[in-house]
Amino acid sequence: MSLRNTLFIAAGAIAAAVLIYAGFKADRMARIGAGYKAKVACSEIFVAGREKKDVIPQEFAGMPGAMKQISVVVDEDAKVVRAKGPVGFGGARAIYREGYGCTLANAGRVAPLPPAPAEVAAEPWPEAPPASGKALMRVDYGALDFALTRAFENNTPNHRAVVVAVDGKIVDERYADGFTAKTPFLSWSMAKSVTATLVGAAVKRGLLDINDAAPVPEWEGDDQKSRITWNDLLQMQSGLAFGEQYDVIRSDVNRMLFERADAGGVAARSPVEQAPGEAWYYSSGTTNLIARTLKQTLERQGIDLHAFAQEVIFEPLGAASFTLEPDASGTVIGSSFVYATARDWARLGQLYLQDGVWEGERLLPEGWADYVKTPASASDGQYGAQFWLNREGEEGRERFFPGVPEEMYFFAGHEGQYVFVIPDKRMVVVRTGMTRGRPAMPEVAPLLKEIYDAVGFPEDRAPNEAAG
Numbered sequence: 001m002s003l004r005n006t007l008f009i010a011a012g013a014i015a016a017a018v019l020i021y022a023g024f025k026a027d028r029m030a031r032i033g034a035g036y037k038a039k040v041a042c043s044e045i046f047v048a049g050r051e052k053k054d055v056i057p058q059e060f061a062g063m064p065g066a067m068k069q070i071s072v073v074v075d076e077d078a079k080v081v082r083a084k085g086p087v088g089f090g091g092a093r094a095i096y097r098e099g100y101g102c103t104l105a106n107a108g109r110v111a112p113l114p115p116a117p118a119e120v121a122a123e124p125w126p127e128a129p130p131a132s133g134k135a136l137m138r139v140d141y142g143a144l145d146f147a148l149t150r151a152f153e154n155n156t157p158n159h160r161a162v163v164v165a166v167d168g169k170i171v172d173e174r175y176a177d178g179f180t181a182k183t184p185f186l187s188w189s190m191a192k193s194v195t196a197t198l199v200g201a202a203v204k205r206g207l208l209d210i211n212d213a214a215p216v217p218e219w220e221g222d223d224q225k226s227r228i229t230w231n232d233l234l235q236m237q238s239g240l241a242f243g244e245q246y247d248v249i250r251s252d253v254n255r256m257l258f259e260r261a262d263a264g265g266v267a268a269r270s271p272v273e274q275a276p277g278e279a280w281y282y283s284s285g286t287t288n289l290i291a292r293t294l295k296q297t298l299e300r301q302g303i304d305l306h307a308f309a310q311e312v313i314f315e316p317l318g319a320a321s322f323t324l325e326p327d328a329s330g331t332v333i334g335s336s337f338v339y340a341t342a343r344d345w346a347r348l349g350q351l352y353l354q355d356g357v358w359e360g361e362r363l364l365p366e367g368w369a370d371y372v373k374t375p376a377s378a379s380d381g382q383y384g385a386q387f388w389l390n391r392e393g394e395e396g397r398e399r400f401f402p403g404v405p406e407e408m409y410f411f412a413g414h415e416g417q418y419v420f421v422i423p424d425k426r427m428v429v430v431r432t433g434m435t436r437g438r439p440a441m442p443e444v445a446p447l448l449k450e451i452y453d454a455v456g457f458p459e460d461r462a463p464n465e466a467a468g
Contacts, residue, residue: 030090
């Protein structure tokens with residue numbers, strides 16, 4: 001064979017290999033995008049109860065061009081959503097199960113789940129609008145109405161719901177077109193605060209101690225990892241490597257949420273980069289490891305996590321809308337996939353405002369609210385235990401929300417999902433929405449300040465100078 005022919009064959013082989021690799025890479029990238037669209041569409045249609053004609057254009061608007069090429073097919077009878085990339089690349093399937101929401105079933109293997117816990121009986125929120133005759137004297141209803149009306153009329157941040165509760169009573173709420181008080185909203189990372197709440201409930205019942213080493217099966221015999229405690233995980237100071245880059249299609253977080261069957265296993269198998277407690281790093285992988293380890297801890301004592309959540313938190317609160325969505329292994333994706341109405345999100349915030357007590361019954365350990373809002377040592381004051389804090393940093397970092405006090409702490413999720421717990425005015429504010437393509441905090445901060453300023457201080461509280 002001549003050298004020319006040999007080189008021609010070699011070049012052809014290389015070109016074929018390049019094409020195969022490119023196709024393989026494109027397929028893997030498309031699987032992430034397809035997983036995202038299948039999961040979101042499934043949950044918005046079958047959990048949130050929205051129409052497909054609204055979900056597809058609204059949830060996937062403004063996404064990168066490659067995402068637009070991924071098609072979505074909804075089987076409303078089977079309650080299955082399939083997504084497929086262009087020219088056969090990628091593919092994902094999400095299935096709905098009553099009481100558990102939607103799960104990605106890309107590999108076709110989905111762990112069976114016990115029958116869903118009995119539905120919680122919904123309890124109506126006490127209301128104190130001005131027309132009720134039970135209005136709160138310290139609420140400026142005119143200013144509050146003006147702030148919310150203007151926010152929803154000029155809705156460039158894309159607010160979907162705002163609920164304001166003062167002294168445990170709803171004083172105002174607004175919803176964008178297509179959403180109501182009965183619409184469950186996706187948490188994104190507000191789910192992390194739900195996960196912390198379930199850990200707190202387990203601590204209350206003596207089922208675990210946050211200062212103990214986390215009993216992760218993969219860590220047995222590992223001198224480094226076996227020293228990581230529940231507290232290290234809760235405060236995001238485990239030292240485990242994890243890539244939280246959402247703009248990198250094949251990052252750890254994207255593969256975990258939209259490709260992997262065992263979300264908690266990603267962090268469990270991650271290498272140690274630093275000693276526990278030495279550095280703070282925001283990691284959804286850590287939260288899913290907490291959720292998986294909590295599930296395993298409860299199961300060893302014959303307790304199902306979903307039933308536990310219903311019995312010890314949601315049922316006492318009268319919060320009927322909460323749905324904790326699991327991965328294919330059956331573990332709740334505690335970092336990101338929880339649904340509840342805006343009113344029920346407010347109930348959970350109110351529970352923290354009341355230090356874990358609801359209608360005279362203690363649901364969380366005494367001091368648990370103080371624990372979750374105590375800054376993690378390496379976080380520069382911005383993070384507690386699965387809760388964000390509104391403190392200034394030691395090196396000049398400003399508060400996230402300058403118009404409200406440092407003592408405020410909050411649940412926070414992607415695209416502007418928030419539950420704000422504001423102790424000095426005994427107030428909870430919920431904001432859900434889809435602020436895409438830009439940071440949500442600067443868009444929400446002015447509205448939050450207007451709401452805060454429209455409510456006076458209780459008689460037993462002096463104005464907080466830090467709110468300025």
